[in-house]
Amino acid sequence: xxxxxxxxxxxxxxxxxxxxxxxxxxxxxxxxxxxxxxxxxxxxxxxxxxxxxxxxxxxxxxxxxxxxxxxxxxxxxxxxxxxxxxxxxxxxxxxxxxxxxxxxxxxxxxxxxxxxxxxxxxxxxxxxxxxxxxxxxxxxxxxxxxxxxxxxxxxxxxxxxxxxxxxxxxxxxxxxxxxxxxxxxxxxxxxxxxxxxxxxxxxxxxxxxxxxxxxxxxxxxxxxxxxxxxxxxxxxxxxxxxxxxxxxxxxxxxxxxxxxxxxx
Amino acid sequence: xxxxxxxxxxxxxxxxxxxxxxxxxxxxxxxxxxxxxxxxxxxxxxxxxxxxxxxxxxxxxxxxxxxxxxxxxxxxxxxxxxxxxxxxxxxxxxxxxxxxxxxxxxxxxxxxx
Numbered sequence: 207x208x209x210x211x212x213x214x215x216x217x218x219x220x221x222x223x224x225x226x227x228x229x230x231x232x233x234x235x236x237x238x239x240x241x242x243x244x245x246x247x248x249x250x251x252x253x254x255x256x257x258x259x260x261x262x263x264x265x266x267x268x269x270x271x272x273x274x275x276x277x278x279x280x281x282x283x284x285x286x287x288x289x290x291x292x293x294x295x296x297x298x299x300x301x302x303x304x305x306x307x308x309x310x311x312x313x314x315x316x317x318x319x320x321x322x323x324x325x326x327x328x329x330x331x332x333x334x335x336x337x338x339x340x341x342x343x344x345x346x347x348x349x350x351x352x353x354x355x356x357x358x359x360x361x362x363x364x365x366x367x368x369x370x371x372x373x374x375x376x377x378x379x380x381x382x383x384x385x386x387x388x389x390x391x392x393x394x395x396x397x398x399x400x401x402x403x404x405x406x407x408x409x410x411x412x413x414x415x416x417x418x419x420x421x422x423x424x425x426x427x428x429x430x431x432x433x434x435x436x437x438x439x440x441x442x443x444x445x446x447x448x449x450x451x452x453x454x455x456x457x458x459x460x461x462x463x464x465x466x467x468x469x470x
Numbered sequence: 471x472x473x474x475x476x477x478x479x480x481x482x483x484x485x486x487x488x489x490x491x492x493x494x495x496x497x498x499x500x501x502x503x504x505x506x507x508x509x510x511x512x513x514x515x516x517x518x519x520x521x522x523x524x525x526x527x528x529x530x531x532x533x534x535x536x537x538x539x540x541x542x543x544x545x546x547x548x549x550x551x552x553x554x555x556x557x558x559x560x561x562x563x564x565x566x567x568x569x570x571x572x573x574x575x576x577x578x579x580x581x582x583x
Contacts, residue, residue, distance in 0.1 A: 252491045252580045258479050258501070259575065340472055372472040375508060400510040400555035405562070433565040434556045 262376055265344035269379025272351060275357040279458075279465040282380035284402055286395075287309065287368030289388040290412045292320050294445040299327045301455060306462070307360035311340040311350045314369045320365065332355060339374040343379055344379055359466050370399040381465060382407040388419055389413050393427035396434050403434045408441065410454065415444040473513040476575065477521040483577055486526050493582035500579050504572035506539040506555060514563040535578065540571030 219263035257263065273280045299308055310331040311381050312320040332354045334346055347364060356362045364380060366373040374383075385406035387395055390413060396403040403409065409431050411424065424442065432439050441457065443450030476546040484496050487491040499518075503509050511534050518532050539552040550559050552572075558565050 249497055249581055249583045252487065252582050253494065254483065254487060254579055256483055256577050257575065258483070258577060261479060273535045339475070341475075343475075351523050371508070372475075380563065397556045404555045411497075422519065428522050430556070433558070436568075 226437070234260055239329065259377075261376065262344050265348050266377035268377040269348050269351065270335050271345055271379075272348075273362070273379060273381070274469075276356075277466040277468070278352060278356055278362050279360075279462040280362040280364060280378070280380045281461075282364045282366055282373070282378050282383045283386060284366045284370070284373045284383055284406065285368060285386035285388075286370050289368070289386045289391065290445055291365055291368070292323055294386060294410065294412060294443070295365060296323055296327050297445045297448075297451065297456070298454065299324070299329055301360070301451065302458070306375040306459075307357040309354055309356040309360060309362050311342075311347060311354065311362070313362045313365060314337070315367060317430075319382075330356075336367055340367060340369050341376050342366050342378060343376050347378045355470045359464055370395065370402045374401040381461065384408045384410060386410045386412050387427070388420040388425075389416055389424070393423045394430060396427065396430040400434045403431050403438065406435070406438060408439045408457065411440060411442040413444060413446070414449060415447045471549075473510060473517040474513065474521065476509065477517040480518070481525055481527060482523055484542060484580070485525070485531075488562035491582070493524060495583050496530045496580055497578065497583060498531040498533060499527065500533045500535060502535045502537055502574060502576045502578050503575045504537045504539060505553060506569055506573040507575045509575055511536070537572050537574065539565035539569065539573070541569045543567055554582055 210404050230457070236362070283291050295310065302308060306330045310321070310324045310329060312324065312331055312333045313336060314320055315336050315338070316335065317335070318333040321331040324331035332350050334342060334350055336342065342364065364378055383406040384385070385402055387409060389411065409441055411427065417424070428440050431440060441450055445451070472526060480499065484499070485569070486576065487544065490496065503511060515532055522528055540549050541552045542548070543550050543564060545562050545564045546559060548565055549570065552568070552569070555569065557567070559567060
């Protein structure tokens with residue numbers, strides 16, 4: 207979303223009050239620096255006050271504007287590896303593709319296997335390989351949008367790298383983060399990885415068809431998730447048997463409808 | 471998490487600001503990191519030293535100002551201090567807490583020359 211890659215000669219807010227001044231919250235010994243020897247560049251203090259993620263957040267805001275203007279519902283799907291994200295997606299797509307335009311951005315460290323699985327369902331998918339990176343960032347998603355060109359008023363799934371830690375901090379411009387937790391993972395994941403469950407608006411408790419074979423305590427899991435994030439909504443679901451899929455599809459359509467409202 | 475990419479972002483800001491603020495070397499960087507920001511400070515220090523090698527901030531000192539986590543407890547109707555996102559209100563035990571502080575990660579200021 208930044209025109210020519212080189213990239214993002216964004217607006218850095220430079221503050222012009224670069225003064226030396228006393229601080230009360232921390233001490234630095236500039237005694238010596240104040241005796242400026244001629245010819246030596248003196249040390250001085252520069253106020254920055256910038257969010258470390260400011261750059262990502264600017265790209266995210268650009269993406270969000272892009273989605274807003276086009277009535278696109280963008281969802282950032284996050285989970286550990288192997289939670290069943292891609293299967294959930296392919297099942298979701300096969301049930302919705304006749305009534306909605308859908309596109310997918312796939313993030314993985316390596317391979318285009320997931321994008322291929324999505325394309326097999328007949329919807330456009332773009333694979334981003336993060337290489338050594340552990341998460342998608344808003345800048346890469348912005349470029350993916352230029353290539354993928356999702357249709358107006360469509361549903362865009364961004365399947366993040368399987369990782370319950372890093373993607374929580376990186377806003378991609380999505381309407382919601384949806385965290386997928388499978389019942390094979392243990393009910394204490396929400397408190398073990400609180401950042402992600404705190405950042406998500408919806409939690410899908412996946413693979414519920416396996417519950418009879420496991421000691422997974424669903425109620426405890428839901429309680430942990432709400433403890434970390436009282437606002438989180440939870441949908442138990444099995445992408446395999448289809449249990450709970452109706453609620454998920456209704457949620458998607460309702461959210462898409464909200465996104466499609468033409469605000470002035 | 472991702473402390474390495476945070477450090478890369480920090481370095482980008484330092485490089486960007488160098489022209490605007492007319493400095494060629496960064497001696498100290500003050501960061502403000504909230505207890506709920508999900509940042510492991512030791513990992514951040516380690517990554518910082520690695521990332522700034524050979525840059526304008528080579529050998530710069532990293533000073534971290536840690537900010538405690540804060541949340542609004544709805545039943546109590548007041549701010550309380552929390553250490554973790556899953557903490558319960560220390561007064562009433564409720565989990566109806568809305569984080570409203572201590573989740574920041576900011577570059578505060580620099581000592582430059």
